[in-house]
Amino acid sequence: MIESTLHHSVLNAELLSFLDIKKDGVYLDATYGRGGHSALVLSRISKSGKLLAFDRDREAVTDALIKFGEDGRFTINHAKFSRISELLSEFRNKIDGIYFDLGLSSPQLDNAERGFSFQKSGFIDMRMDQSSDGGSAFDWVNSAKEYEIRDVLSKFGEQRYAKSIAKKIVSSRALKTIDTTHELAQIVRSCIKYRAKIDPATLTFQAIRIFINDELNELNLALNSAAELIGLGGKILVISFHSLEDRIVKHRFRYLAANGLSRSGSECSYRIITKKPIVPSDLEKSENARSRSAKLRVIERTQ
Ligand SMILES: C[S@@+](CC[C@H](N)C(=O)[O-])C[C@H]1O[C@@H](n2cnc3c(N)ncnc32)[C@H](O)[C@@H]1O
Missing domain, CATH: 1.10.150.170 (Putative methyltransferase TM0872, insert domain)
Structure with missing residues (x-):
C-alpha cells in the first residue's frame, strides 16, 4: 500500500490510451499537481510537441518549474483552470487532448499546515491557492x-x-x-x-x-472552456473523485453530445467515448488507496 506524501497519479495507462498521443501534438494538463501525468505525456511527444499545464497552487507550480522548467516543450500557468480559454486563446482548435485530474494532490493533503485533512492537526486553511x-x-x-x-x-x-x-x-x-x-x-x-x-x-x-475553492463552479466553467479549445478529433478527459464532480461531468458531456457547441460561427459536435465511467483496476486500488473513488470520463470532438 502506498502511503508516502509523494503523489501517485491514478489511471495512468487508461489516460494514455484514451489520449492516443501524437508525437507533435499539443496537450493541456489542467491540474499539474506533482506532474505525474505531465511526465507521461512529455515522454511521448517529440521536440515539436507541446504540453501546456495549469495549477492554482503555487507549490505545484514551483514543482513544475524545478522538474520541467528547462524543457522547451512545457509551460506552466499559475492560474485556475476556469481561465484556460482566456489564457490559451492562441491555441483554440489546436489542442489534441485536455485532461483534468480533479481534487487534491497527496502533498496538499498530507501537509498539516494546508488544513485539508484532519489526520494531523493544523490551521484550517483549505485554500488551494x-x-x-x-x-x-x-x-x-x-x-x-x-x-x-x-x-x-x-x-x-x-x-x-x-x-x-x-x-x-x-x-x-x-x-x-x-x-x-x-x-x-x-x-x-x-x-x-x-x-x-x-x-x-x-x-x-x-x-x-x-x-x-468554489470547486464545482470551476469545473463547470472549465468544461465549457475545454469544449471551446479542443481541436477536431481531440479528446477531453476528466478524472473525478466524488459523485458531485462526476455528475457535473456526466451531464456536461451529455449536453455537448446532444447539442454540440457553436464556436465563432461554426458548429462543433462531440461524441461520448465512455458510456460508463472507467475505474481503476483492483490491482491499482489495492496499491493506491487514493485511486479507489476515481472515475474517468472521456468525450471527443468529432466536427
Ligand atoms: C489530483 S492533483 C493532480 C495530480 C497530477 N495529475 C499528477 O499526476 O501529479 C490535483 C491538482 O489540481 C489542482 N487544482 C484543483 N482545482 C484546480 C483549479 N480549479 N484550477 C487549477 N488547478 C486546480 C490542485 O491544486 C492539485 O495540485
Whole structure:
C-alpha cells in the first residue's frame, strides 16, 4: 500500500490510451499537481510537441518549474483552470487532448499546515491557492451564519447532520475560535451518534473545501472552456473523485453530445467515448488507496 506524501497519479495507462498521443501534438494538463501525468505525456511527444499545464497552487507550480522548467516543450500557468480559454486563446482548435485530474494532490493533503485533512492537526486553511485573496476556511468557519454553514454542508457534503453540525460550530466558536482541523473534526464527531464506516468529519471537510475553492463552479466553467479549445478529433478527459464532480461531468458531456457547441460561427459536435465511467483496476486500488473513488470520463470532438 502506498502511503508516502509523494503523489501517485491514478489511471495512468487508461489516460494514455484514451489520449492516443501524437508525437507533435499539443496537450493541456489542467491540474499539474506533482506532474505525474505531465511526465507521461512529455515522454511521448517529440521536440515539436507541446504540453501546456495549469495549477492554482503555487507549490505545484514551483514543482513544475524545478522538474520541467528547462524543457522547451512545457509551460506552466499559475492560474485556475476556469481561465484556460482566456489564457490559451492562441491555441483554440489546436489542442489534441485536455485532461483534468480533479481534487487534491497527496502533498496538499498530507501537509498539516494546508488544513485539508484532519489526520494531523493544523490551521484550517483549505485554500488551494494560498496567494489568492479568497478567505480561508478558518475565516469562514468562525464567521459564517449558521444557515450558511448548514447549506454548505448539505449541498457539498450531502451531510445528513448538517443542521446539528452547523449549530454546534456556532455555539463552540462563541466560547473559543475554532483554530485547528482537530478541533473542527472533534466538533463534527460530537454531533453524530452512530458508529460510521468512514470518519464523520470526512464529508464536512469535503464540503468546506469545495465551498472555499468554489470547486464545482470551476469545473463547470472549465468544461465549457475545454469544449471551446479542443481541436477536431481531440479528446477531453476528466478524472473525478466524488459523485458531485462526476455528475457535473456526466451531464456536461451529455449536453455537448446532444447539442454540440457553436464556436465563432461554426458548429462543433462531440461524441461520448465512455458510456460508463472507467475505474481503476483492483490491482491499482489495492496499491493506491487514493485511486479507489476515481472515475474517468472521456468525450471527443468529432466536427
Ligand atoms: C489530483 S492533483 C493532480 C495530480 C497530477 N495529475 C499528477 O499526476 O501529479 C490535483 C491538482 O489540481 C489542482 N487544482 C484543483 N482545482 C484546480 C483549479 N480549479 N484550477 C487549477 N488547478 C486546480 C490542485 O491544486 C492539485 O495540485
